[in-house]
Amino acid sequence: MKILVVEDDFISRKVIASILSEFGTVDIAVNGLEAQEAVQLALKEESPYNLICLDIMMPEMDGHEVLQKIRADEAAAGVYLNNGVKIVMTTALKDMKNVMKAYNNLCDGYLTKPIDRGELMAVLVELELVD
DSSP, X not given: OEEEEEXXXXXXXXXXXXXXXXXXXXXXXXXXXXXXXXXXXXXXXTOOOSEEEEOSSOSSSOHXXXXXXXXHHHHHTTOOTTSSXXXXXXXXXXXXXXXXXXXXXXXXXXXXXXXXXXXXXXXXXXXXXXX
């Protein structure tokens, strides 16, 4: 599995990458601009990500904006809804406004920090990324 962890906080980034490293190759982006560049490059190389864990509160571009841009980039590349990368928001924001905004922008899952291995694994199973 090809994975992108988008997280500006070092500890959170390390924890998420450590959990996911047993399932495939994990790339890191420390802000939204890097994330969008990584996704565009992967689409161009016809080697898209299978999973993106995306923080909301980041410098340069927040996670909601990144999510919208990723979905737009996929559409421009001919990737149809439900065939794109699975995007799980991994954030400290628990309020219903942010949760609904993320799902309205077509995220596939939503986890609040601190990230729990069991909860992350349950989302991966639900998204049929692992058994």
